[in-house]
Amino acid sequence: MVCIGIKDETISFLIGGEAGQGIMRSGSLLGRALMRGGLHIFGVNDYPSLIRGGHNFYILRASEREVYSQGDGVDLLIALNDESIELHINDLYPGGGVIYDEEGKLDPRELRGDVKTYPTPLTGIVKEIGGPRVVRNTAALGVALSLIGFNPETMRGVIRDTFKGREGIIEMNIKALDRGYEYAERNFEGLGCRVETSKSRDERIMVTGNEAIALGAIGAGCRFYAAYPMTPATPILHYLAAHDEEAGMVVVQPESEIAAINMVIGAAYAGVRAMTATSGGGFCLMTEALGLAAMTETPIVVVINQRPGPSTGMATYTSQGDLLFTIHASQGEFPRVVVAPGDVDECFYLTMEAFNLAERFQIPVIILADKYLAESHRSTRPFDPSRVGIDRGELLTEWSGDEEYRRYRLTESGISPRIIPGIEGATMLANTNEHDEYGFATTNPEMVKAMMDKRFRKLKALRREIERLNPVRVYGSEEAEATIVGWGSTKGPALEALRMLEGEGIKARFIQVVYLEPFPAERVEELLSGDEPKLLVEMNKTGQLGSLIKLHTGVTLEHRLLRYDGRPVNPGQICNAIRGVMR
Amino acid sequence: MVCIGIKDETISFLIGGEAGQGIMRSGSLLGRALMRGGLHIFGVNDYPSLIRGGHNFYILRASEREVYSQGDGVDLLIALNDESIELHINDLYPGGGVIYDEEGKLDPRELRGDVKTYPTPLTGIVKEIGGPRVVRNTAALGVALSLIGFNPETMRGVIRDTFKGREGIIEMNIKALDRGYEYAERNFEGLGCRVETSKSRDERIMVTGNEAIALGAIGAGCRFYAAYPMTPATPILHYLAAHDEEAGMVVVQPESEIAAINMVIGAAYAGVRAMTATSGGGFCLMTEALGLAAMTETPIVVVINQRPGPSTGMATYTSQGDLLFTIHASQGEFPRVVVAPGDVDECFYLTMEAFNLAERFQIPVIILADKYLAESHRSTRPFDPSRVGIDRGELLTEWSGDEEYRRYRLTESGISPRIIPGIEGATMLANTNEHDEYGFATTNPEMVKAMMDKRFRKLKALRREIERLNPVRVYGSEEAEATIVGWGSTKGPALEALRMLEGEGIKARFIQVVYLEPFPAERVEELLSGDEPKLLVEMNKTGQLGSLIKLHTGVTLEHRLLRYDGRPVNPGQICNAIRGVMR
Amino acid sequence: MTTMEELSTPARITWCPGCGNYAILTAVKRAIVELGLRREEVVAVTGIGCHGRMTNYIRVNGIHVLHGRVLPVATGIKLANQRLTVLGFAGDGDAYSIGMGHLSHTARRNVDVKYIVHDNLVYALTTGQTSPTSEPGFRTRSTPRGAYEQPINPLLQALASGASFVARGFAGDVRHLTMLLKEAIRHRGFALIDVLQPCIVWNRVNTYEWYRERVYKLEEEGHDPHSLEEAYRRAVEWGERIPIGILYREERPLYHEHFPPLRRGSLAFQPLKTPDLTPLLEELS
Amino acid sequence: MTTMEELSTPARITWCPGCGNYAILTAVKRAIVELGLRREEVVAVTGIGCHGRMTNYIRVNGIHVLHGRVLPVATGIKLANQRLTVLGFAGDGDAYSIGMGHLSHTARRNVDVKYIVHDNLVYALTTGQTSPTSEPGFRTRSTPRGAYEQPINPLLQALASGASFVARGFAGDVRHLTMLLKEAIRHRGFALIDVLQPCIVWNRVNTYEWYRERVYKLEEEGHDPHSLEEAYRRAVEWGERIPIGILYREERPLYHEHFPPLRRGSLAFQPLKTPDLTPLLEELS
Ligand SMILES: Cc1ncc(C[n+]2csc(CCOP(=O)(O)OP(=O)(O)O)c2C)c(N)n1
Ligand SMILES: Cc1ncc(C[n+]2csc(CCOP(=O)(O)OP(=O)(O)O)c2C)c(N)n1
Numbered sequence A, B: 001m002v003c004i005g006i007k008d009e010t011i012s013f014l015i016g017g018e019a020g021q022g023i024m025r026s027g028s029l030l031g032r033a034l035m036r037g038g039l040h041i042f043g044v045n046d047y048p049s050l051i052r053g054g055h056n057f058y059i060l061r062a063s064e065r066e067v068y069s070q071g072d073g074v075d076l077l078i079a080l081n082d083e084s085i086e087l088h089i090n091d092l093y094p095g096g097g098v099i100y101d102e103e104g105k106l107d108p109r110e111l112r113g114d115v116k117t118y119p120t121p122l123t124g125i126v127k128e129i130g131g132p133r134v135v136r137n138t139a140a141l142g143v144a145l146s147l148i149g150f151n152p153e154t155m156r157g158v159i160r161d162t163f164k165g166r167e168g169i170i171e172m173n174i175k176a177l178d179r180g181y182e183y184a185e186r187n188f189e190g191l192g193c194r195v196e197t198s199k200s201r202d203e204r205i206m207v208t209g210n211e212a213i214a215l216g217a218i219g220a221g222c223r224f225y226a227a228y229p230m231t232p233a234t235p236i237l238h239y240l241a242a243h244d245e246e247a248g249m250v251v252v253q254p255e256s257e258i259a260a261i262n263m264v265i266g267a268a269y270a271g272v273r274a275m276t277a278t279s280g281g282g283f284c285l286m287t288e289a290l291g292l293a294a295m296t297e298t299p300i301v302v303v304i305n306q307r308p309g310p311s312t313g314m315a316t317y318t319s320q321g322d323l324l325f326t327i328h329a330s331q332g333e334f335p336r337v338v339v340a341p342g343d344v345d346e347c348f349y350l351t352m353e354a355f356n357l358a359e360r361f362q363i364p365v366i367i368l369a370d371k372y373l374a375e376s377h378r379s380t381r382p383f384d385p386s387r388v389g390i391d392r393g394e395l396l397t398e399w400s401g402d403e404e405y406r407r408y409r410l411t412e413s414g415i416s417p418r419i420i421p422g423i424e425g426a427t428m429l430a431n432t433n434e435h436d437e438y439g440f441a442t443t444n445p446e447m448v449k450a451m452m453d454k455r456f457r458k459l460k461a462l463r464r465e466i467e468r469l470n471p472v473r474v475y476g477s478e479e480a481e482a483t484i485v486g487w488g489s490t491k492g493p494a495l496e497a498l499r500m501l502e503g504e505g506i507k508a509r510f511i512q513v514v515y516l517e518p519f520p521a522e523r524v525e526e527l528l529s530g531d532e533p534k535l536l537v538e539m540n541k542t543g544q545l546g547s548l549i550k551l552h553t554g555v556t557l558e559h560r561l562l563r564y565d566g567r568p569v570n571p572g573q574i575c576n577a578i579r580g581v582m583r
Numbered sequence C, D: 001m002t003t004m005e006e007l008s009t010p011a012r013i014t015w016c017p018g019c020g021n022y023a024i025l026t027a028v029k030r031a032i033v034e035l036g037l038r039r040e041e042v043v044a045v046t047g048i049g050c051h052g053r054m055t056n057y058i059r060v061n062g063i064h065v066l067h068g069r070v071l072p073v074a075t076g077i078k079l080a081n082q083r084l085t086v087l088g089f090a091g092d093g094d095a096y097s098i099g100m101g102h103l104s105h106t107a108r109r110n111v112d113v114k115y116i117v118h119d120n121l122v123y124a125l126t127t128g129q130t131s132p133t134s135e136p137g138f139r140t141r142s143t144p145r146g147a148y149e150q151p152i153n154p155l156l157q158a159l160a161s162g163a164s165f166v167a168r169g170f171a172g173d174v175r176h177l178t179m180l181l182k183e184a185i186r187h188r189g190f191a192l193i194d195v196l197q198p199c200i201v202w203n204r205v206n207t208y209e210w211y212r213e214r215v216y217k218l219e220e221e222g223h224d225p226h227s228l229e230e231a232y233r234r235a236v237e238w239g240e241r242i243p244i245g246i247l248y249r250e251e252r253p254l255y256h257e258h259f260p261p262l263r264r265g266s267l268a269f270q271p272l273k274t275p276d277l278t279p280l281l282e283e284l285s
């Protein structure tokens, strides 16, 4: 297996066009083909919140080694309209190439002299084969595969699998692919990059963060999912609605986020694992019920896929602006878990852990991701749910007791065994009001204090459990000359940056805070005790993880790379910043 | 004017009975009478969230000097049922007295030997005069006035004013008062305390925090108030609904808190000052629209009267559990003001300031109070709205410009002049989506960043303005041996504690953080730089102000008096804690 | 067999003496007893308001939830365990003001939960404000000059939303109310029972006497509950004559019948084991 | 006089070519022009969805608000300045799902705002999920086996809530829609116009053709819009024949007429001076 890009051992494609032109589909076809060819891939999309008319693009990066994010430039631009040439020609590395439709008005050669150009009769091919305009994309993919010397048969297989059952579409796409491929073979020299299919390879899947979270829920035995559509969390709903039978899950689209979370609480009260997902705006509407879950000690899992605010902001872009909101959301005080996956594997495994934590500690658990992670593709090893398993905690499935069952028994651990309503001999009273052990409303000051203390007592074992779950993860050099600190989806660009820095001879390290609440203060403090320069990387304006670190450890991270224009941080930006702080 | 209590120069009454027995009414009658007699008063109520059947009580404390809170005990217990004797007999100072109905079953003499007892035929008096059972209270007040030697004529005046227009009720109450008074004159010796009416006195009003906030809104020219009923904020709605004509204010009870805040945003967009009020649970439902106000830069004022959570918790008790939630509420990041009044005067003046800040900086301003402050009575000097005045900031009432009006002009201050929709020659586009200067939706990364930066640029002038508003207030000794740190309604008990400590020869000081966001970090840091022992006092479980101080100044306040059973902190508790930390 | 005794709890009842809620509590217990339901198989969901204390006073499974959110919680419970009898209790503010949107949606879905609204035409627990069912002119602390909005007609709303069982009860007639509750529980599908519930403290207009002079029983006047048109006609009656009884009932598919996983039985009692994800993962390879 | 030109904005229109929203935009502009309204006196309030971009495309005062919250914002605007013509634009998800509760309450209050719902029977902007008006069996990404809930009938809901003007328009007939808009704006009170708006991307069932075969005009069939009973009858028609036009209209008091302070004129243009609080303070002394 060989993969040679222009700049390094990765190769990047940017497919650009109008919304509605099937850009993402093409990106994922290409990704899947390269993955099946034995490469690791990463793919990220960029699109406005419009169904038609806006500019869309998809960056696909592939390599023999694992790829964690987009790079700083691309090797090959597949421009399906003039706008894409205009907007992205400068993203090409010198020596890169651009595939475009002969029929366009813009000539890339007039914009940049240092790139190769591959004018192709994309529209012509489509007309010839009598296909819809959207298969221009596939013809262009054919050209691309030829340029990098990649066997088109793998792509044919991907097309067949993707459009399974729709023979006409398969045929048309394969035709277009082949025409493009042949045209390029006849007319163009290769790009100079080379990607070969390897025979033996690991089993691999290509998956988005959203799919990984959905799979994590299925893996955890989640039986109830209610969610109101909200970008960028909606794909979880789509995935689960399409797989409800296999998953044995009831999947509901209710009338609002308020209905969603309250249904989830109802289902969880009744004894099933239940989840909802939304973005910040929808989560606002859930905050009241988050408190209800806390007060009634009903275990629920809530996924928040962040996007830029305030308010509706930009629905289809990315952000890490909701961290402190999430930690403090809802009136009053109660223990909760906030966990932020950094890649698709963590999306899967941390979602499974989330259900165990929710049930064992009878608290709400929030999974905090963002658009960049939720909608980007990555290849990885197939998920193994048995690595986490299912632990439902103190859930009683029968009641033998002579005494009356007490939902909120004052225990030393703070955890009071739950029952499943419907079992013989016991009924369970859950209460939004402060209550006594039986669940009856009370305003007695001693009982009120005792119940608050009981709930907070859970923190002791919870903290211990979270320690065990490796809440802070460190990547890179042991003896680092510089440290990057971040959370969530900046993990990808940070890992890429480590590689780049290593290439420059800089030993750096990335500290990823995975569990943000309860905050793993000791571990973070320990890791930050060195005196190498440190760079905080976040996709928000105010450096919210920085605030948490300051609050819990006293450490001020002065150097900050904060991006808040809705776009993910690039590895090169991080490297620059690191170079800056090392000076 | 003379006032002598058993313990000090204050005198405290506790009136206890069942919900529905008019306890609060009696408390406020007594308070008003003593105030008109020339005393300063403080009154606090305690009642469960039930219309009937629960135990209620009201503590009224009065003195020649200003009183800031309840004391640690009471001089006179007015027990309208047996339960009140049982529950409160131990609140009496040794030598105090208890007034109770002869007809009750419980004899206080069997419970405590060191108090005076005043068994009175309260039921008998009511029967004699043919009044409803509830005038027992007034008869008991008559007894109380006799015991402290207070001229009943003042009380007669209060009764006449309170029940103005309802002659039957007035007559009945005055009869009951007089009978009680006469009975006591004939049968009892005085309590040993003495309160005399003074002739000349300052003009004074007796007002709750809620009334003061409502008056502050009226004073600020607020023209639109929409609020969904929620304890303990509902009295603001009642007050404003009863005074809408005088105030020139539209007062609406909409279908939910979501409707309330969105109406307020609509009204503010259309050019009027607008406010809503709620408690934590209702505020949860407002968080999404808080972001809308921020993104559209629509000036609104939101009052949150805290009560214990999580969730519905205890509707009629007090808490300071929502501070961090309030500061971080809503997705995304934006400047806001959070201000916490500590007494009725601050309720008035800070509410007026809130409207000016909201309009000048075009941001949401949150007034964070709590049940204890909102529903307690205090006497004070009549409010003077001209002390704050009205400053609407950059609000254009005409548009002469040849150019198109730009709602979100990128200015150096970050503030873009607003217009009132309806003026000639200009229209205004406000947008929940990220937008350009004209308000059109955009996802352009430079513009997105520019708009975020514009909004945050306001912080510079905002911080300066807040400095000017005296955001951190210090009371007590300059050279303090100990410092109390708190916010909001703990101010009252803290000021009382300062007096008590002074009496013991301890020089202490109270630092009240009034503006909590943007946090006056420098000032707080400066004030905390001494090495005297410091005590954080809050009515929550986790010490939320402590967290803010840690975050913004690095100072850890280790000594904490945290009360979270729904009851206000008592001055004596603070003194004890101070003694503890000084050891 | 469950007895009235067994359904009682030790919690002290704090409603005002004479409050209409007592009658509703009694009727609910009686309906459970008379239908022979096991108390463990019943779940009561309550909103916030005076009515909300129902969960404290009846010894079945209970969850006291947020203001206005009875129906979504009840829906979640029913979907998790369709064998449970799910009773929702709400106030008029709860159900028709803040919770209004859920009514239309739960009704059109025909979720098999029973919605009992303690309709006292006022916000009682918050000490007397106008409610969506308050009559015009009704003076409250939030409408001192009298309520000025046209009231919500809950029955009309339910009918317009496709509720499959719509009834009105009166807390002054426990026996009739018990009958309605039994019918509603027997009914397969969503049921709304709007109960005229005198609040003796905050509503001095719509009292027991006021209602007694006006209510009449639909079943005594030959009303056909299977006619939607008839139901609409009765639903708008209010004033001189106020109908109580079943306005409308129809059978149509239940919400939970649409979900394939529920065919295997209640989710709540399906064993939870780590699943084999291979088929799903293969789709992604 | 305002011209069509003056009502245009420089923002690039990003709706799909052929989308029914274009027709709605045109009709709204025409109605403003034909009624001779000054653009400064009109406010458009939009919810979130494809329809939400209306505020970008029409040069009147505008506020693009949260999903489902058009009506409360519009109400606030109207109360602050009753001289403004307030137009609310919402989607079917916006109006009848998350925003459902506000519809009933705004209608019963008779707030003088006009509510134009771009009803495409689907969630379009979020790329195709079921909506409360989706027809049973309609396949979407959230209901791959077809929608299974009984749809909301918006007209019925509005009628049941006491809306004083209820109409249905069709984006395939701009002239008729313009007429409806003009009537709605002229109407003193709350007006709902549910507009059948083909979404050519996510709804391939309820297309222009589908509607063209079915819609008929009420005014051509002698419908009496003053009869509530007639209106109910027409409101339930859906399938072979779908009525468009004004189903119902009635005059009743406006919400903003209830507030004494508004008698002095619009709040927004009342001068703001520090008031004299003495009378209020005296009450507290
Ligand atoms: C989100 C929210 N808003 C407001 C409240 C305050 N609240 C408690 S009960 C109630 C309404 C009571 O009226 P109703 O539902 O008719 O019940 P009733 O007391 O009359 O039985 C309100 C508004 C709340 N608990 N939660
Ligand atoms: C609180 C909230 N929840 C969810 C969303 C996501 N969202 C955006 S548009 C939309 C619905 C679109 O459907 P519809 O209202 O019918 O408008 P259309 O796009 O069809 O015009 C949703 C759910 C949101 N913006 N806010």
Ligand code: SF4
Pocket: B051, B052, C014, C015, C016, C018, C019, C020, C021, C050, C051, C120, C124, C125, C198, C199, C200, C201, C202
């Ligand atoms: S206030 Fe009214 S509804 Fe509440 S318990 Fe008393 S009588 Fe019943």
Ligand code: SF4
Pocket: A051, A052, D014, D015, D016, D018, D019, D020, D021, D050, D051, D120, D124, D125, D198, D199, D200, D201, D202
């Ligand atoms: S997706 Fe549908 S509603 Fe949205 S712009 Fe396109 S056609 Fe119109």
Ligand SMILES: [Mg+2]
Pocket: C049, C091, C092, C093, C118, C119, C120, C121, C122, C123, C124, C131
């Ligand atoms: Mg009520």
Ligand SMILES: [Mg+2]
Pocket: D049, D091, D092, D093, D118, D119, D120, D121, D122, D123, D124, D131
């Ligand atoms: Mg739609």
